[in-house]
Amino acid sequence: MKTNNYPLISIITCTFNSEKYLKKALESVQNQTYKNIEHIINDSYSTDKTLEIIKKYIELNKNEYSIKFIQSQPKGVANALNVATSEATGDVVHFLHSDDYYYKKDSLEKAASYFMKNPNLIWLTGNFLVEIKRFKIAIPLTHLLRINPEKALSVMNIISHENTFMSREAIQLYGGFNEDKNFVVEYSLWLKLMRDCKPLIVNDEFTVFIIHKGSTSTGSLLKFSKAIQRAFKTQRKERVFPLIGYYEDNNIYCQIKRITNMLRGAFAGYL
Numbered sequence: 001m002k003t004n005n006y007p008l009i010s011i012i013t014c015t016f017n018s019e020k021y022l023k024k025a026l027e028s029v030q031n032q033t034y035k036n037i038e039h040i041i042n043d044s045y046s047t048d049k050t051l052e053i054i055k056k057y058i059e060l061n062k063n064e065y066s067i068k069f070i071q072s073q074p075k076g077v078a079n080a081l082n083v084a085t086s087e088a089t090g091d092v093v094h095f096l097h098s099d100d101y102y103y104k105k106d107s108l109e110k111a112a113s114y115f116m117k118n119p120n121l122i123w124l125t126g127n128f129l130v131e132i133k134r135f136k137i138a139i140p141l142t143h144l145l146r147i148n149p150e151k152a153l154s155v156m157n158i159i160s161h162e163n164t165f166m167s168r169e170a171i172q173l174y175g176g177f178n179e180d181k182n183f184v185v186e187y188s189l190w191l192k193l194m195r196d197c198k199p200l201i202v203n204d205e206f207t208v209f210i211i212h213k214g215s216t217s218t219g220s221l222l223k224f225s226k227a228i229q230r231a232f233k234t235q236r237k238e239r240v241f242p243l244i245g246y247y248e249d250n251n252i253y254c255q256i257k258r259i260t261n262m263l264r265g266a267f268a269g270y271l
Helices: 019-030 050-061 077-085 107-117 142-147 149-155 168-173 187-196 221-237 251-268
Strands: 009-015 037-043 066-071 092-095 100-102 123-125 128-132 135-139 164-167 207-210
Touching (some): 009 077, 009 107, 019 050, 019 100, 037 077, 077 168, 092 168, 107 123, 107 164, 142 149, 187 221
Parallel strands (some): 009 037, 009 092, 037 066, 128 207
Antiparallel strands (some): 092 164, 123 164, 128 135
C-alpha cells in the first residue's frame, strides 16, 4: 500500500544455487535509501550455501522492511518469477535477479520518484547496464526506444528487464512471464504492454546485469544465439512482423500476410 504517496515496491529475487553472486545482490537491497519495500525471495531448493546467505540476510534486515521467503519446485525462471509475483502486495514490482545488483544506493528512491510524479504510470524502463569482468558498460537502449517504441521492440527484445519497473496489477492483467522454454521469458509481456500503453522511457540506469559464464542468456555464444531464436519465436507467437513492427490487426500487416499467402498458393501449384 502507498504510504504518504510513496509506492510500496515489491522486489522479487529468485534463487537456485546462487551463492556466487547472491550476497552482493542482497547487500544492494539492504543499502537502499528507499525503505518502503518488501522483498520476496523464491528459492528452488538450492543445495549450496544459498539458503545460508538468505537466512543471514533475513536476520539482519527483518526489522528494517518486510522480507518473505518461499520455496517452489525448479520449473524454470519464468515459473519462479510468476510464483513469487503472486506473493507480492506492492504497487510497483521490480525483479532483481540473484546475479544482479542495484547500481546505486538511491536506485529505488529514483524509480519511486517517477511513479510519484506520474500517478497513472504503468511501467518505466531505463538503459541496459552490464558488468563484464568488473567493468561497467551502459548501453543507451532508451535512444532507440524513444524514436518509435513499438517498432523498436518489434525488431528485438531491447527492453532491459533489470532496469524496468512495472505496476503489479499490469503484470497480473497481461499474464506475467512465459513459462514455455521455447520463448523469451519476458518478451511477450513487453509486447502486450506496448500494444496498450507505452512505457515511460528514462535515460537512467537502476540495476547492473553481470555477464558471466553461468548467465542463462549471455553465458556463451551458443546461449546468446538460442536466446535470439527464442525472441523470433516470441514475435511470431505475438503476431508481430519483425523489422516493420505491425501487429496482426494492422492493415499493412494484413496486406503483407495476404500477399504472402497468395504467393505461397501460386508456387504450390507448380509443385
